[in-house]
Amino acid sequence: MIWESRNKSYPESQNLKVIGQGKLNGTVKISGAKNSALVLLAASLLTNEKIILENVPRLTDIEKMENILKNFGVDLVFEKNKLEIDSKNISIKELPDELFNGLRASFFCIGPLLTKFGEAKVPLPGGCDIGSRPIVEHINGLKALGAEIIIDERIVKAKIKGSKNKLNGTQIKLKCPSVGATETLIMAASLADGRTTIENAAREPEIQDLCQMLNKMGAKIYDSGKEKIIIDGVNKLGGCTHKVIPDRIEAGTFLIAAAATFSSITISPVIPIHLEAVTKKLKESGSKITINGNSITIKGKEIKGVDIDTAPFPGFPTDLQAPFTVLMTIANGESKITETIFENRMNHIDLLKKMGANIKLNKNVAQIKGVKEINGMDLVGSDLRSSAALIIAGIIAKGSSKIYGLKHLDRGYENFELKLKNLGIEIIRETSKSTFKENELIIKPSTEEMSKAKAA
Numbered sequence: 001m002i003w004e005s006r007n008k009s010y011p012e013s014q015n016l017k018v019i020g021q022g023k024l025n026g027t028v029k030i031s032g033a034k035n036s037a038l039v040l041l042a043a044s045l046l047t048n049e050k051i052i053l054e055n056v057p058r059l060t061d062i063e064k065m066e067n068i069l070k071n072f073g074v075d076l077v078f079e080k081n082k083l084e085i086d087s088k089n090i091s092i093k094e095l096p097d098e099l100f101n102g103l104r105a106s107f108f109c110i111g112p113l114l115t116k117f118g119e120a121k122v123p124l125p126g127g128c129d130i131g132s133r134p135i136v137e138h139i140n141g142l143k144a145l146g147a148e149i150i151i152d153e154r155i156v157k158a159k160i161k162g163s164k165n166k167l168n169g170t171q172i173k174l175k176c177p178s179v180g181a182t183e184t185l186i187m188a189a190s191l192a193d194g195r196t197t198i199e200n201a202a203r204e205p206e207i208q209d210l211c212q213m214l215n216k217m218g219a220k221i222y223d224s225g226k227e228k229i230i231i232d233g234v235n236k237l238g239g240c241t242h243k244v245i246p247d248r249i250e251a252g253t254f255l256i257a258a259a260a261t262f263s264s265i266t267i268s269p270v271i272p273i274h275l276e277a278v279t280k281k282l283k284e285s286g287s288k289i290t291i292n293g294n295s296i297t298i299k300g301k302e303i304k305g306v307d308i309d310t311a312p313f314p315g316f317p318t319d320l321q322a323p324f325t326v327l328m329t330i331a332n333g334e335s336k337i338t339e340t341i342f343e344n345r346m347n348h349i350d351l352l353k354k355m356g357a358n359i360k361l362n363k364n365v366a367q368i369k370g371v372k373e374i375n376g377m378d379l380v381g382s383d384l385r386s387s388a389a390l391i392i393a394g395i396i397a398k399g400s401s402k403i404y405g406l407k408h409l410d411r412g413y414e415n416f417e418l419k420l421k422n423l424g425i426e427i428i429r430e431t432s433k434s435t436f437k438e439n440e441l442i443i444k445p446s447t448e449e450m451s452k453a454k455a456a
């Protein structure tokens with residue numbers, strides 16, 4: 001049987017087969033940050049000059065964003081991980097909803113388009129199904145900057161009020177430090193008239209990366225990475241070359257995989273300070289961590305149960321909650337994992353229980369009693385980070401596992417299985433003949449697979 005975490009299924013034909021009880025060994029190259037690259041792509045709409053983005057990960061989310069930009073008239077040339085972006089022929093138009101489907105970051109386009117052209121029409125965002133994910137902070141902030149906004153049949157239509165065709169700098173205080181809202185408002189304010197301050201701003205490294213690129217383009221942004229960001233609007237932004245920061249979530253995923261398999265690996269390049277909350281918890285749990293410039297070496301020694309509460313940066317990232325939960329399933333002792341950011345990000349728990357983990361879930365709090373081992377199974381991941389977590393679970397487990405739902409994994413991890421393979425994990429992408437049906441908790445595999453699954 002193939003189990004999935006939610007009452008919903010994914011019509012996919014691929015799975016990753018993982019042979020359990022694996023060990024990792026060696027060095028892994030960390031890719032550019034997906035969440036940075038996405039917002040930097042949107043920011044390129046703010047100029048007519050060329051932007052060269054280096055270290056862009058090749059992911060389906062990035063492809064989707066590229067596609068949206070192309071449809072606005074942007075010229076894009078991808079060469080390995082370098083992307084040349086030329087927005088000089090861009091025109092404002094309403095694009096079909098399907099282009100934006102499933103990509104939360106697509107909503108980033110609203111800020112640059114509105115501030116540059118005076119109007120924007122962007123569908124309500126999609127993305128991982130991990131909670132309600134409102135955009136009220138983005139909308140309220142844009143309104144405070146002088147936009148008139150209506151939502152008409154899922155399309156957010158924004159227009160600058162008055163005849164000046166420029167947003168007006170203002171003081172904004174976010175009700176919650178939303179990453180997306182902070183980024184949208186920074187981009188919108190960068191070409192506004194006068195000074196904007198954003199209080200209770202998010203401080204994630206990806207926001208700092210955005211501000212660094214915008215400043216290279218001629219923006220005047222101060223104090224990114226602090227709770228109050230100041231943006232002095234300028235009349236025009238120019239081109240630049242910018243290298244995307246390393247992906248701290250991918251980096252954390254590999255560190256956790258190493259800890260969970262008592263392995264020793266080095267990850268590079270990383271910005272160790274971006275991973276402080278994660279390395280602190282890994283050390284507390286018994287791993288030995290050594291930082292050397294832009295690389296981190298981990299030696300997985302023992303796994304003690306530790307508690308985590310997810311929190312905005314610099315706290316423990318919600319995006320690493322699912323992988324860390326997997327680590328805790330085989331810890332010595334008990335642990336408590338509290339998800340505080342998203343209300344629906346515990347979909348992996350049921351699956352881990354089926355694998356043999358001892359977890360009691362009460363709303364967003366998972367109480368885990370570590371077990372000696374978990375068992376390999378066939379599973380369907382239901383969001384990006386839980387898919388990666390299930391792969392780690394498959395690597396730890398006794399026997400083999402097949403992880404389905406790869407459309408989520410492929411959104412955010414560049415060459416994940418290749419990197420794991422190079423570190424010594426037996427993992428292979430297979431094309432399955434499963435038939436997937438909507439609204440069934442258990443997805444029925446083909447007869448051939450059913451017998452294989454039973455044998456596993």
Ligand code: UD1
Pocket residue numbers: 035038104105131132133134135136137138176177178179180181202206318319341342343
């Ligand atoms: C971004 C990241 C995502 C990460 C998340 C939190 C991208 C493309 N995605 O998502 O990987 O998990 O940050 O670190 O960068 N909220 C409101 N009102 C709003 C907006 C948000 O209440 O108007 C709440 C959300 O419901 C959530 C919390 O704020 O509880 C954080 O959301 P937010 O920071 O906006 O996440 P994203 O930008 O969507």
